[in-house]
Amino acid sequence: MSKITEPTYDYQIGKLTAAYKAAITSILAELNRMDVTEMSRANSSAALAEVATILSGLNAESAAWVAENIPLAARDGVVNALTSLKIENPGAAPQFNRMNSEMVKAAVADTQSDLLAVTQNVERRVRSAVRQVTGESMRANTAAGIIGRRTISRDILDGLRKKLGDSVNTGIIDAAGRRWRPEVYVEMVTRTKMAITHREATVNEAIDRDVLYGRISRHGAKDACANWEGKYVKLVPDATGPFPYIGDLPRREIFHPNCKHLVSPMRNPPADV
Ligand SMILES: [Zn+2]
Structure with a gap:
């Protein structure tokens, strides 16, 4: 059996998270330039x-990243299916079947909206902090005059x-109430979406070729995934056989x-597992 390598997309994901880090650094620099001793609505509007x-530069960059990389994960997923099934792939880039074209379109839109939610969240928090600090600075200045x-x-300024x-x-x-640094969250979201896209592309390619089973990859996982390494699965719920459906x-x-686990399609899983 040919060795299927699990793609990590570290290089591509690293480029995207670097863009988020750089944007956060620029925003921090912009906030640090604000003169908190004497804030005015005009100054804070300019900073905002x-x-x-x-x-918005970051949004454009990440939308382009998603449009390029989600299809890349899907192509890798198709190649994984073809390699597992020992099907020669004459072209350099495999074609998407109808299921995969639809899936890629939806995955691109979905991932872009997840990333947009991250920048919207950052913008909302910064806007609210600047408003609050502007108000407090103005009040503190007025009060300083009264107090003499x-x-x-210093304490107020530091605050x-x-x-x-x-x-x-x-x-x-996130939805589960966990707190993430933006770039770490972006890394988790994109890594997860790339893996889902890869798996779905593999399954769609397999089903289109009348292949209804698959096997989960192995890399010596230390987490709960270890129990599933090398296990056979059904790619559709109503395929016959004693295997669990991948979706369940x-x-x-x-x-x-x-x-990082992926699924390698197979026509005939062994009957005695
Ligand atoms: Zn895993």
Whole structure:
């Protein structure tokens, strides 16, 4: 049996997370340039406009990344199916069948909207922090005059700075309530979407060739996936045989976020497993 390697897409994903890190660094620099001793609505509007520009550049970059890389994962998934089934692939780039064309379109849209949600989240948090800090700075200045000080106290200034920094540093909260740094979340989302796309492309190619079974790859996993390595699965629920349907496998154990396991199609799984 030919060795199927599990793609990691480390290089591509590294480029995307670097873009997020760079954008976050630029936003922090923009926030640090704000003079918290004397904030005005005009200054904060200018800073927020700059933040919006940085994020819209990031949105364009990540949309292009998704449009290029999701199809790449799908092509790798098709090649995985062809290699597993020992089918010669004459062209350099395999064609997508109808199921795969539809799947890739949906996966691109889905991933782009997940990434857009990340930048929208960052923008919302920064906007709210800047508004809050502007208000506090204005109030503190007025109060300093009443109290008879020339400037706002160091403690207040530090607090205002921290509030601005925290708006990008403390990260975003996912549906399960976990907190992520934006670039770590982006890495998890894209890695997971690439893996799902790869698997679905493999399954779609296999089914189109009347292949209804597959086997889960092995790499000596240490987590719950270990129980599933080398196991046979059905690619459609109503295929005959004593194997679980791939869509019913417990997601806590296999094909979880960041999981690298893939499925290799096979026409005839052994009868005695
Ligand atoms: Zn796994």
